[in-house]
Amino acid sequence: MAMISGENHGLRLAVRYAVLGLIAVIFIFPLVFMVVSSLKPDQQLLLDTKSLRAFLPVGDISLDNYVAAFQRAPVGLFIFNSVLVTGATVLLSLLVCSLAGFAFVFINWTGRELVLGIILATLIVPFETIAIPLLLLMSKLPWLGLDGLTWGWLNSYRVQIVPLVADGLTIFLFVQYFKDLPGELIEAARVEGATWWQIYRRVVMPLSGPILATAAILKFLIMYNQYLWPLMVVQDESYRPVMVGLQYFFQLNRAWGEIMAYLSLITVPVLGFYLVLQRAFIASIASTGVKG
Amino acid sequence: MARISLKDVRKSYGSTDVIRGVDIEIEDGEFAVFVGPSGCGKSTLLRMVAGLEDITSGTLSIGDRVVNDLPPKDRKVAMVFQSYAIFPHMTVRENVAFGLTIAGASKAEKDAKVAEAARILQMEPLLDRRPSQLSGGQRQRVAIGRAIVRKPEVFLFDEPLSNLDAALRMDMRMEISKLHKQLGTTMIYVTHDQVEAMTLADKIVVLKGGEVQQIGAPMELYHHPVNAFVAGFLGSPSMxxxxxxxxxxxxxxxxxxxxxxxxxxxxxxxxxxxxxxxxxxxxxxxxxxxxxxxxxxxxxxxxxxxxxxxxxxxxxxxxxxxxxxxxxxxxxxxxxxxxxxxxxxxxxxxxxxxxxxx
The missing domain is CATH 2.40.50.140 (Nucleic acid-binding proteins)
Structure with a gap:
């Protein structure tokens, strides 16, 4: 009996690994194709798509496409812009949305259910429907900078950051996580004399590692992949993010190798960010059941 | 130290009355135990004293001050919770010193007070451990330690021993009793365990359905219960x-x-x-x-x-x-x-x- 169940266990494990392996291959092949293609000249790239060679770094392999990509567009600037905008938005979003979640869960105030309901309702409103009114609003907002008071936020980093800091999904994630924290910890801190800010900073935030990682990754991906909004509000190349920068490669003389090189380059920050936070991200999904 | 006075204190959630006009006087330095079955309102009453629940009507005074509208931090109370409520991300030392840190105490003051609390509660070797490395009894000591370093006027205990096993419960009961004698601070202790009530209390308040059934010294209640509920609740086995x-x-x-x-x-x-x-x-x-x-x-x-x-x-x-x-x-x-x-x-x-x- 023990042997049979041992064999069964081994078989089950083998099937499980086979399925997981297959899924991993399905996910990784497009990435392999992208990186491998970025190393090939256009003609070979297109020819190789007819066979498995498309996934192998064979033939005329070089970094020429990367050099060409840098010549065609200010790739470094675009990546810098995207990392800056995304990084700032993620940090501000974690602060603002966690504070909002804190207020909804721990502080008893009149109308909080209603306000939370309204915020959650925004989850079903597509961004495209508010894009135009938001654009009009942004074009008229005041700003006090080094040049004194100016009007209109278009063509700036802040127009890509501020409107996207708070969102219903991130607030919802924090609300759900905070609800699972033991309420007595908060009450103990209150009795010990802590203010709400001290409770947030000294008790709640140190216990929120998993949800901070989850929210950061989700927000990072959303922000890094922004296309429509920056396309609408940024005409100046110096503020342009990576996704909008992709346009440069679809204009005259379309070169697939260069496109693949550009895509490979802009994938690097995403992978780096994910690798840094992956352990906390997986722990969060495992513990809260939040799906990314 | 402080005297606590509750006058016609009531608490309602919507149309549901959970505390129905309670009058209790607890003298300075007295050990009062609120006892009653589940749902009698004893924990709610304690939380109202702590400031964690609003008072619907009535007057609650600690010392000379009416504290109805004061937040918990201004009531000079310390509370020990049933689940201990010690902060899992802090060491024992940081947990015990939490209130002092919040109050902006100097490092020297914190060290001295934490050391004194650790000596009283015999937990010096635990100070650099995390809560996850402690047993239930040790966690309870940390919670009590956190309460005593601030030298509050009133200690509140919300069923602090109910998560401990029987042997440990008896030990901790004696420790709490000793602590009261040592500190002489006013204490309110909530329990559903009549043995804890009888052994710890100077004064027992028996509650049922949000109303006080009887208030008095343990033996007074034992020998002269005013109704069948009090008579049946105190004493083991029951009357x-x-x-x-x-x-x-x-x-x-x-x-x-x-x-x-x-x-x-x-x-x-x-x-x-x-x-x-x-x-x-x-x-x-x-x-x-x-x-x-x-x-x-x-x-x-x-x-x-x-x-x-x-x-x-x-x-x-x-x-x-x-x-x-x-x-x-x-x-x-x-x-x-x-x-x-x-x-x-x-x-x-x-x-x-x-x-x-x-």
Missing amino acids: NFLDVEVVEANGDAVTVRNGALDPVTVSRASGDYVAGGRALLGIRPQYLVPAADEAASALHGTVGLAERLGTETIVDVALKDGKSLIAALSQDAILEMGAPIGFTFDPAKCHLFAARSA
């Missing part, structure tokens, strides 16, 4: 209640009987009784004495289950009238199940209550 018929009522002397009970005259009856009416006769299991022979006994039944505990024997007795009662015999006794058994008792140690208060 037996016999549904009896009033044979004769003559001033303070009331004679009662039932199918298993020969007529007995109780002289400490409170309330109004009329011949032919019903009443409840309360007899503590410890006051039942097995009669040498059936004829000499006042209560008649047969032996059911007997639990021999060594120092005493708890017997479940099936009475002649079909009801049952518990007797606690003061020595180890070998009793045969089904054997007839009779008891005598001192009527002066019985309590008579109106039938409706059962």
Whole structure:
């Protein structure tokens, strides 16, 4: 009996690994194709798509496409812009949305259910429907900078950051996580004399590692992949993010190798960010059941 | 240290009243225990004293101040929770010093006070550990340590021992009692365990359904309960209640009987009784004495289950009238199940209550 169940266990494990392996291959092949293609000249790239060679770094392999990509567009600037905008938005979003979640869960105030309901309702409103009114609003907002008071936020980093800091999904994630924290910890801190800010900073935030990682990754991906909004509000190349920068490669003389090189380059920050936070991200999904 | 006064304090959630006009005075330095069954409102009342629950109406004073609208941090209270509520991301030292850190105390002051608390609670070796590395009893010490370093005017304990095993519970009970004597601070302790209430309290407040049933010293409540609920709640095993018929009522002397009970005259009856009416006769299991022979006994039944505990024997007795009662015999006794058994008792140690208060 023990042997049979041992064999069964081994078989089950083998099937499980086979399925997981297959899924991993399905996910990784497009990435392999992208990186491998970025190393090939256009003609070979297109020819190789007819066979498995498309996934192998064979033939005329070089970094020429990367050099060409840098010549065609200010790739470094675009990546810098995207990392800056995304990084700032993620940090501000974690602060603002966690504070909002804190207020909804721990502080008893009149109308909080209603306000939370309204915020959650925004989850079903597509961004495209508010894009135009938001654009009009942004074009008229005041700003006090080094040049004194100016009007209109278009063509700036802040127009890509501020409107996207708070969102219903991130607030919802924090609300759900905070609800699972033991309420007595908060009450103990209150009795010990802590203010709400001290409770947030000294008790709640140190216990929120998993949800901070989850929210950061989700927000990072959303922000890094922004296309429509920056396309609408940024005409100046110096503020342009990576996704909008992709346009440069679809204009005259379309070169697939260069496109693949550009895509490979802009994938690097995403992978780096994910690798840094992956352990906390997986722990969060495992513990809260939040799906990314 | 401070005196605590609750005057006509009420708490409602919407149309549901959970505290219905409570008046309690707790003297400076007194150890008061709120006791009652689940849902009686004792924890709510404690949380109202702490400031964690709003007071719907009435007046709550700590010392000379009315604190109805003061937030918890301004009430000079410290609270120990049932779940300990120690911060998992901090070491024991940081947990104990939390209130001082919040108050902006210097490192030297924190170190001195934490060291003193650790000495009192004998937890010096634990100071650099995380809560996850502590046992339940040790966590409870940390929670108490966190409470005492701030030198509050009032300590509040919300069922602090209910997550501990029986042996540890007894140890911690004694520690808390010692702590009270050592610090002399006013303490309010909530429990559903009448043993904790009886052993710790200077004053017991018995609650039921959001109302105070009786307030007094443990032995006063034990010997002079005002109603059947208090009588039944305090004492272990619980008081037996016999549904009896009033044979004769003559001033303070009331004679009662039932199918298993020969007529007995109780002289400490409170309330109004009329011949032919019903009443409840309360007899503590410890006051039942097995009669040498059936004829000499006042209560008649047969032996059911007997639990021999060594120092005493708890017997479940099936009475002649079909009801049952518990007797606690003061020595180890070998009793045969089904054997007839009779008891005598001192009527002066019985309590008579109106039938409706059962």
